[in-house]
Amino acid sequence: MIVAEKKPVEEIIDYVKDFKKLLIAGCNECVTVCEAGGKKEVGILASALRMYFLNEGKKVEIDEVTLERQCDHEYLEEIRDRIDKYDAVLSLACGVGVQFMAEKYFSTPVFPGVNTCFLGAAEERGVWSERCQACGQCILGETAGICPISRCAKRLLNGPCGGSTKGKCEINKDLDCAWQLIIDRLKELNRLDDYEKIMPIKDWSTERAGGPRKVVREDVRL
């Protein structure tokens, strides 16, 4: 999923302090799962803002809504009939949702309520970590199912570097060395010989480097 973190409320206040009618829009997908922008967080943020405006002696109307998804026309359309009521929208969706909201409601200011962090998984309750950087040409088949692009601090395709120490990465003792994980799993799979295959220079044009990306699937288009 896409993992996000709540923005500090001070930063959010700075965005919205001069508006009179606000809509806080949550999203029911990833940001709900990682507890940064779902219905619960919409409610908490709305209360915090109401409190702030009350203390400031400002009369501001704040409405709450949580859409099924903000990265989908269908669900974003659900608020079309009332969007004009608001001076601004605070979207707690990931950066994709915020932008889709802004594209759709072109004349309404939209602000982000979360910092979108990475594509990751919940390691345990309250702990999420990165697993993929969407490079567009997945090599997990060669790396024993562990991604060195997202999980090695130097995204080495032929690691580990000389800084790998007791299973941990040279930049942080709390971070697993991706290449230690790869080697451990190659061993488990009886494939340690594969370690000596040199991974060729990667074509990064399918990654961010190649410019904004698009997938067009003729077979599923209407």
Next chain:
Amino acid sequence: MSTKTPSKLEKILSAGHMAVTSECGPPRGSDSEDITKKAEMIKNHVDAINITDNQTSVTRLCSLASCIHLKKMGVEPTLQMVTRDRNRIALQSDILGAASFDIYNILCLSGDHQNFGDCPQGQNVFDIDSIQLIQTVRQMRDEGKFLGGDDINRPPQMFVGAAANPFADPFEIRVPRLAKKIAAGVEFIQTQCIYNLEKFELWMKQACDRGLHEKVYILAGVTPFKSAGMAKYMKNRVPGMDVPDDVVKRMSGVPKENQAEEGINICVETIQRLKEVEGVKGFHIMAIEWEDKVPEIVERTGLYPRPDIS
């Protein structure tokens, strides 16, 4: 092994001599004398001098310009090049730049993470890694072709090196990793500083068992301790460094004013012992900001005078 480049280092190694290299870190400023003075101290005692490339990710005068200063003094430089800061366009371009000044040695590295240095908020590049940089230089040299496939007019003639750290984890792939670098085309290796001699000898033995010592020249890396504090720091703070307790104890066991001398003694003993190890073809003496001690170390280990080959 016959020579493939005009590199003096390559000629010395291929003639069967023990090679001696050292390294200088460029200054955090633009005074070229900071480089030339250091080089002046050691130039008669070593075959080539590495110039580090923004080591520990601290911004410094660039390796290429520093190498040119050495070249102008008649000293043979080894251009260290990390893949952290430059993409494949810039790397190839700098290789050509170095070749245009007839710089004949290159050391291919991935580089420390920028997290360690003075710009932890900067981007890193890592378009390619150190093994792929080895392949890149070999392709440019041997095939005369850019990575993109076009021909290079006057290809670089560089003796291609890399680092190896026998002490990083996991140990079991340290020899396979050396094999991988050899398969990529590396011709000489400079190792991480050696303090744990048993572990190094084990690594060397495993490399020899696979015949890798016949395929690459391995220069053993040494760094003299200036003080017990430095030994402790290297032990605890530098990732991938293996300083055994008894070495720290030996340094701490002598009075402060004699610690520097003890550090040199340990370094000299290390070289003397490793000279006898099968597969060791020379030494890379990294006397960090202590270049003036290099001549003494070289002389005391019987590695002076250096062979006169050009």
